[in-house]
Amino acid sequence: MYRETQILNDSTAQLAGPDGGDMVINVGPQHPATHGVLHLVITLSGETIKKVEPHLGYIHRSIEKMCESLSYRQFIYVTSRMDYLSAHINNHACALCVEKGLQVEVPPRAQVIRVLMDELTRIASHELWWGAMAMDIGAFTPFFHAFRERESINDIMEETCGARLTMNYMVPGGVMHDLHPNFQQRVKDFLQLYKRKVSEYDELVTGNVIFQSRMKNVGILSADDAVSYGCTGPVARGSGVSCDIRKLHPYEIYDKLEFDEVLETGGDSFARYMVRIREMNQSIKIIEQLIDNIPEGEFQAKTKAVLKLPKGEFYTRVETARGELGVYILSEGGTTPYRIKFRSPGFSNLSVLDTIARGGKIGDLIAMMGTLDLVIPDIDR
Amino acid sequence: MTNDVLKIKLAELLPAATFEEGTEWITIQLSPQDFSTSMQLLYRDDLLSMNYLFCLTCVDWKTHLTMVYHLTSTTHRCPLVIKVKLENTKPEIETVSHFWKTAIFHEREVYEMFGVNFLNHPDLRLLILPDGWEGKNPMRKDFEDPVNMIKL
Numbered sequence: 249m250y251r252e253t254q255i256l257n258d259s260t261a262q263l264a265g266p267d268g269g270d271m272v273i274n275v276g277p278q279h280p281a282t283h284g285v286l287h288l289v290i291t292l293s294g295e296t297i298k299k300v301e302p303h304l305g306y307i308h309r310s311i312e313k314m315c316e317s318l319s320y321r322q323f324i325y326v327t328s329r330m331d332y333l334s335a336h337i338n339n340h341a342c343a344l345c346v347e348k349g350l351q352v353e354v355p356p357r358a359q360v361i362r363v364l365m366d367e368l369t370r371i372a373s374h375e376l377w378w379g380a381m382a383m384d385i386g387a388f389t390p391f392f393h394a395f396r397e398r399e400s401i402n403d404i405m406e407e408t409c410g411a412r413l414t415m416n417y418m419v420p421g422g423v424m425h426d427l428h429p430n431f432q433q434r435v436k437d438f439l440q441l442y443k444r445k446v447s448e449y450d451e452l453v454t455g456n457v458i459f460q461s462r463m464k465n466v467g468i469l470s471a472d473d474a475v476s477y478g479c480t481g482p483v484a485r486g487s488g489v490s491c492d493i494r495k496l497h498p499y500e501i502y503d504k505l506e507f508d509e510v511l512e513t514g515g516d517s518f519a520r521y522m523v524r525i526r527e528m529n530q531s532i533k534i535i536e537q538l539i540d541n542i543p544e545g546e547f548q549a550k551t552k553a554v555l556k557l558p559k560g561e562f563y564t565r566v567e568t569a570r571g572e573l574g575v576y577i578l579s580e581g582g583t584t585p586y587r588i589k590f591r592s593p594g595f596s597n598l599s600v601l602d603t604i605a606r607g608g609k610i611g612d613l614i615a616m617m618g619t620l621d622l623v624i625p626d627i628d629r
Numbered sequence: 630m631t632n633d634v635l636k637i638k639l640a641e642l643l644p645a646a647t648f649e650e651g652t653e654w655i656t657i658q659l660s661p662q663d664f665s666t667s668m669q670l671l672y673r674d675d676l677l678s679m680n681y682l683f684c685l686t687c688v689d690w691k692t693h694l695t696m697v698y699h700l701t702s703t704t705h706r707c708p709l710v711i712k713v714k715l716e717n718t719k720p721e722i723e724t725v726s727h728f729w730k731t732a733i734f735h736e737r738e739v740y741e742m743f744g745v746n747f748l749n750h751p752d753l754r755l756l757i758l759p760d761g762w763e764g765k766n767p768m769r770k771d772f773e774d775p776v777n778m779i780k781l
Contacts, residue, residue: 305757313768475681475703478731489703496706561652563684563699574684574699589686591699599734628757 270298275613277306283380284624288601288613295609300602308628315588320346320420320555323585328414330590331626333373334568335411336365339418344499345564345575346420349557355546358422359500360538365405365417366566367531368435371442372401373569374524374531377621381521382453384618385462390453397445400438404431420555422548435539439532446529454525463518467604467616470515477603478596481571482527483620486520488513493567507534517612520619556583570594570621594626630705635677639709642674643667649712654699656710664713665723671700671709672728678702679709682729685736687743689770694720694743715745724750742768 276287285306291299311330315323324342328335340362347354354362379394402412407428409415417424453459474484484491492509494502510526512519557579565574571593578587597620605613635655639646645663649656659667671679684699698711715722724747726732736747737756744766747753755762765772 305759308757310767473730476730478682478729491703563653565683572683576684576686576697576699578688587686587688589684591684591686595734595738596731599731 277303283622286598286622286624286627290610290613292610295611297605297608297610297613300605300613302598302601304628306628307625309625311629312588312590315585317584319583320557320585323588324419325416327590328416329625330592330629331568331570331573331594331623332413333376333623334369334570334573335413335415336362336369336417337566337568338573339416340366341564341566341568341573341575343418343420344566345562345577346555346557348564349560349562349577349579350420350551350555352421352549352551354422354500355549356501356543357545358547358549360542361423361427361547362418363500363502363505364435364535364538364542365409365415365423367534368401368404370531370569371528372398372405374528375401377524377569377618378449378453381618381621382459384614385459387453387456387459390449393445393448393452397438397442400434400441404434404438407431407434419548421551422546424548426547427542432539432542435535439536439539442532449525454521460518462612462615463516463521463619464514465516466612467517467608467619468515469600469604473600473603474515477600479571479600480593480596481567481569481621482510482520482523483571483597483600485510485523486512486619487515491572493565493572497565499564499566505534505537507531517615517619524621554583556581557585568593570623570626571597590629592626592629594622594624595629598622598627630707632707635707635709638676642670642677652710654708654710656712658712658714661713661715661722668698668711668723668725668728671711678704680729682725682731682735683708685725685732685739687739687745687768689743689768691717691770693717694745696722696739696745698725720745721748722746723748726750742766744769 271292273290275290277285287303289301289303290297311326314326324339327338327342330338375394375398379391382390405415406412408431409417469487471487471489474487474489480491488511490509490511495509507530510523510530512523559579559581562577563574565572573593574591576589577585580586601620605616632655639657646657646659671677679700679702681701681703683701686697688695688697694715694717696713696715699708701708713722722745724736726736733752736750739745740747740753741755741758
């Protein structure tokens with residue numbers, strides 16, 4: 249018997265009250281609002297949500313197991329397929345972890361390039377989220393606006409990295425090759441374009457009365473719950489929990505840069521929305537500081553052709569667009585990792601969905617899910 | 630809080646714990662018997678207040694399993710790694726999901742991937758694997774699937 253049928257039978261048997269009982273409905277795995285193959289089993293009493301149960305595994309590729317048979321140079325490429333909207337940042341986390349094991353110093357030019365790429369990725373990811381978020385609650389136009397701007401970032405990436413979505417640019421020791429000669433000019437053009445568009449976004453969506461009334465006081469997440477459920481990134485920062493790895497445990501050159509950790513205290517969907525909107529501006533600020541100051545020099549440190557990590561364990565954390573990504577490598581001294589664990593931000597952020605959705609209305613569930621910014625391959629791995 | 634202060638404090642709080650040397654973060658090993666009370670102490674202690682479990686995983690060493698918990702606090706931000714050695718054949722350990730709710734999902738993942746039984750877990754079911762999964766746990770080192778697994 250299918251699991252869903254089982255749940256349906258169980259729940260109608262248990263929950264059926266005198267008024268006919270509760271209803272169990274399935275959202276997904278093929279549903280436009282779940283942004284991928286996520287399956288939610290929702291128990292409803294009328295319109296009120298009593299329980300949300302996520303079912304995972306539809307896109308599980310067992311990346312952790314796969315990495316156990318890949319060398320330290322190879323496994324980084326697989327990780328682009330985890331959180332495909334933050335491919336650069338995933339690669340960055342893995343590269344940092346291998347460098348920690350090898351004790352390699354990354355040249356300053358490579359560090360700046362990495363940070364630039366990370367922040368461009370963050371903007372692109374938040375852009376896509378913003379478009380999809382607006383579409384989730386019924387506004388279709390913002391989706392095209394978001395994709396128009398995101399397209400210019402993709403073009404910049406394509407020129408330098410050769411790929412538009414699953415880039416494999418960061419390698420242990422630095423980046424794979426030098427920047428494209430057009431890079432600086434194109435990023436500057438993008439910044440100019442983007443600044444003109446930001447006010448347009450606010451006019452179109454943020455200030456909209458209907459949008460605000462659908463987002464405010466919906467899906468409230470308390471700060472205690474955010475910490476207990478291991479929420480990170482904009483989800484936790486929307487509840488006022490300071491958790492930006494770039495500030496708390498700076499890597500690369502983040503400690504020398506001027507930017508603010510965006511915090512909101514509302515804890516509702518609107519607070520999470522505002523965190524991401526404001527975070528895009530902080531990323532712009534970081535890019536502006538760096539784009540004219542890319543130091544000359546090597547883009548990659550000299551490393552051996554075959555990498556061997558010493559026996560031990562290495563853990564690095566970076567801030568992706570969705571939160572804290574942790575890479576835990578356990579090495580036995582060979583050319584492949586003995587065990588690798590990716591602590592993905594989406595996995596923990598998803599686990600809080602049941603808590604924030606309970607007592608809410610089914611019509612708001614999609615808005616709540618939208619503000620969690622779930623990327624399913626990141627959750628399933 | 631620095632690693633040294635944390636180490637002194639831990640030695641006072643958990644006399645049964647053994648420290649691992651040469652690690653970036655303070656790493657302690659606990660026995661499955663002391664585990665539950667020790668985790669409670671770490672969570673409840675005012676100075677340590679380890680309220681954030683940022684990673685929970687398991688390692689298969691072929692002869693035994695090791696549970697690895699990465700803890701930190703939102704006040705002092707000094708990470709602590711806890712390891713518990715479990716036997717290979719019938720691994721069992723007390724759940725920590727009463728203290729850190731993130732463990733509900735993470736323990737379900739370890740349960741299906743490694744076959745560790747978490748005692749008193751509120752909802753220990755398969756999370757990622759399909760219903761009716763039979764056979765060995767996929768993340769164990771001795772797992773073989775001639776059809777779907779590609780060996781490189």
